[in-house]
Every structure is written in structure tokens, then in C-alpha cells.
Amino acid sequence: MANAEIGVIGGSGFYSFLDDVTEIMVDTPYGPPSDSLFLGDIAGRTVAFLPRHGRAHHLPPHRINYRANLWALRSVGVRQVLGPCAVGGLRPEYGPGTLLIPDQLVDRTQSRVQTFYDGEPLPDGSTPNVVHLAFADPYCPAGRQAAAAAARGRDWEPVDGGTLCVIEGPRFSTRAESRWYAGQGWSVVGMTGHPEAVLARELELCYTSMTLVTDLDAGAEQGEGVSHEEVLRVFGKNVGRLREVLFDAVSALPATEERACACGTALDGLDPGIRLP
Numbered sequence: 001m002a003n004a005e006i007g008v009i010g011g012s013g014f015y016s017f018l019d020d021v022t023e024i025m026v027d028t029p030y031g032p033p034s035d036s037l038f039l040g041d042i043a044g045r046t047v048a049f050l051p052r053h054g055r056a057h058h059l060p061p062h063r064i065n066y067r068a069n070l071w072a073l074r075s076v077g078v079r080q081v082l083g084p085c086a087v088g089g090l091r092p093e094y095g096p097g098t099l100l101i102p103d104q105l106v107d108r109t110q111s112r113v114q115t116f117y118d119g120e121p122l123p124d125g126s127t128p129n130v131v132h133l134a135f136a137d138p139y140c141p142a143g144r145q146a147a148a149a150a151a152r153g154r155d156w157e158p159v160d161g162g163t164l165c166v167i168e169g170p171r172f173s174t175r176a177e178s179r180w181y182a183g184q185g186w187s188v189v190g191m192t193g194h195p196e197a198v199l200a201r202e203l204e205l206c207y208t209s210m211t212l213v214t215d216l217d218a219g220a221e222q223g224e225g226v227s228h229e230e231v232l233r234v235f236g237k238n239v240g241r242l243r244e245v246l247f248d249a250v251s252a253l254p255a256t257e258e259r260a261c262a263c264g265t266a267l268d269g270l271d272p273g274i275r276l277p
């Protein structure tokens with residue numbers, strides 16, 4: 001089995017810019033992940049790319065098998081994950097092209113399984129115990145720092161901190177919903193940031209969210225509201241520099257055994273009852 005130390009869950013465009021990509025299929029107790037893993041090398045670091053929506057972008061946010069995605073990454077050796085995603089800005093100053101690295105999230109999803117430890121026996125017969133994980137600070141502080149420094153190194157001053165509100169989708173927000181989110185002081189709104197972060201924490205992985213604002217959400221602008229075409233246009237315009245920042249962030253992450261954050265010991269004192277890959 002090939003190995004990778006760092007995982008990137010993102011758009012299909014990222015792995016295609018690497019030389020010598022190895023594609024491997026990984027099965028998990030939760031079924032197949034969104035796609036194959038694409039293993040490559042960035043500045044001497046081994047990386048596994050996973051297209052979150054599948055390479056043909058056929059999976060809507062609520063149909064993504066988040067558990068399989070995180071389990072598959074961990075099973076090939078990944079211990080640190082970067083999760084770029086497109087979001088809407090909830091404040092006029094967070095316009096298209098803003099890179100925001102959140103330090104908090106609010107879960108407004110409805111249908112998603114957000115734990116590996118849900119009492120259902122796995123196919124191998126093991127039964128998970130109930131696990132109540134600390135999640136006050138959902139993101140890895142070291143990963144956030146690496147991502148922010150990488151952006152600054154490319155002359156792209158990020159918004160360092162803020163709250164990502166994750167909605168169920170696939171529809172965009174109504175104007176009233178959007179104004180309500182903004183009124184709470186939340187920063188950006190997306191559809192895939194949850195449950196990625198909490199599932200990563202349950203597997204003792206470092207997880208860092210990097211959000212690219214593609215539009216102002218319905219409550220923050222005066223026009224017709226968000227369109228899918230506009231999201232794609234702005235994302236396409238910024239995907240090149242986001243890739244550069246991602247690659248720099250990958251090379252700035254600490255070695256697995258040199259991590260100083262608490263992510264790798266999140267299960268200490270808890271007994272998950274199932275064997276992590």
C-alpha cells in the first residue's frame with residue numbers, strides 16, 4: 001500500500017498539476033470515498049489528493065461520504081488534512097477572491113452523519129463505543145498558521161480567523177437566512193465544511209479549512225443572489241493561486257512525528273472501541 005502523510009480534500013483541478021501521480025482505490029468500512037486517492041509529491045512531502053465531489057463533480061454536498069473520505073485518507077498514512085472549499089461572503093468586505101481561514105464553525109446541516117462512533121457494528125464485527133469529543137476549537141492551530149503564512153508568501157493577505165457557517169444545501173441561502181447568519185457575526189457560508197472537521201478530529205487528524213469567497217451571499221449583496229455560474233467563474237479565476245498557496249502550505253506543515261498541536265491525541269482518555277486504520 002502506498003503512503004502519504006498529508007491529505008488535501010478539494011477540487012478536481014489540484015492533482016492534475018503534479019508529476020507522477022499514482023491513483024489508488026481505497027475501500028473503507030463506510031463504503032467507497034468520493035473517488036480514488038491521487039498520491040503525489042510536493043517539495044519532498046507525500047500528499048494524497050481526494051476530489052471531494054468526485055472527479056466528475058457528480059456528488060452534491062449532502063451525498064458526499066465524509067466518513068469514507070476521512071477514513072480512506074487516514075488508512076494510507078495521512079495525519080494532516082487541508083480542506084479548501086468555496087464559500088459565500090456574509091459581509092460586504094469579504095468579496096469574491098477573499099481567502100478566509102476560519103477558526104470556528106457553526107453546523108446548520110441536517111442529514112449528515114457526523115461521527116464514526118454511532119453504535120452501529122462495523123462489517124468486521126467491532127462495535128464502536130460512545131465518544132464525546134472536545135470540539136471547542138475545530139481547526140488545527142498549526143495548520144491554520146501554515147496556511148496563513150503560505151497565503152502571505154504569495155501576496156494574498158488572508159482573513160485570519162472567522163466563523164464558517166455550514167448549510168445543508170444544495171440550494172443557496174434565502175435572503176432572510178443569509179441576513180440572520182450575518183447578524184450572528186458569522187463570516188462565510190458553505191456546504192462542505194461539516195462534518196469534515198469533526199470526523200478528522202475523531203480520527204486524530206489535524207484539519208485546516210481554507211475558504212475561498214466566490215460571491216457575496218444573498219443577504220450581503222443587492223442583486224439577484226448567488227448563481228452557480230458566478231461561483232464557478234470566480235473559483236476558476238482563483239484556482240491557480242489557491243493551488244500555489246496550498247502547495248506552499250503543504251511544505252510548511254510539520255512532520256507527522258513533530259506535531260506540537262493536540263489533534264493527534266484527541267482520543268486520549270476516551271475508548272473508541274474500534275481500531276483506527
Ligand SMILES: [Zn+2]
Pocket residue numbers: 140141142143205206207259261262263264
Ligand atoms: Zn493539529
